[in-house]
Amino acid sequence: MPRRFLQRYMPKPDTIRKQRSLRFLAPLIADPGLWLLTRRSVANAFSVGVFCAMLPIPFQMVVAALGARLTRCNLALSIGLVWITNPLTMPLIFYGNYRIGTFILGAPVREAPSKISTHWIAEQMHDIMPPLIVGSLVTAIFLAIVANIGIRLIWRWHVSHNWKRRRLKRRQRRARIEAEFDD
Numbered sequence: 001m002p003r004r005f006l007q008r009y010m011p012k013p014d015t016i017r018k019q020r021s022l023r024f025l026a027p028l029i030a031d032p033g034l035w036l037l038t039r040r041s042v043a044n045a046f047s048v049g050v051f052c053a054m055l056p057i058p059f060q061m062v063v064a065a066l067g068a069r070l071t072r073c074n075l076a077l078s079i080g081l082v083w084i085t086n087p088l089t090m091p092l093i094f095y096g097n098y099r100i101g102t103f104i105l106g107a108p109v110r111e112a113p114s115k116i117s118t119h120w121i122a123e124q125m126h127d128i129m130p131p132l133i134v135g136s137l138v139t140a141i142f143l144a145i146v147a148n149i150g151i152r153l154i155w156r157w158h159v160s161h162n163w164k165r166r167r168l169k170r171r172q173r174r175a176r177i178e179a180e181f182d183d
Helices: 003-009 013-019 020-029 039-053 059-072 074-086 089-107 118-182
Strands: none
Touching: 039 059, 039 074, 059 074, 059 118, 089 118
């Protein structure tokens, strides 16, 4: 991953510490290891963020922050990736997780009525929750592993690509210098 690209869009710990409303987080974000952008910290942050995004729980960002603290990965990326499940994508993602859960458990799929109400959801909750939780956990684990491996491979490719580019530039520069001396 291009470190400079990520650094451009990442918040700085000092800006967060200076904001009045976020001062209570100062002890949590004081660890400089939570702000590193290394292959390991970014890959683990993607795993934590994607895992937490797939869970049908409230306060996903808090869980992601605690996960980042426990795994010592990049805090900002972990929290930011939770927004994969935003109000627009959440129904589709959680319905997909529910369908995966029903497939794994062999449970029948509950068809939604023409008008979905909170009353209908409350009545169906005992039937919906087990497949939703199982499907969400399976999806979260799978996507966390894929994200971690994918980021590590992309990072490695990017580094080797930059090395090859630098080597080519050095060869071209050397060839120009040799050509000037031959003239």
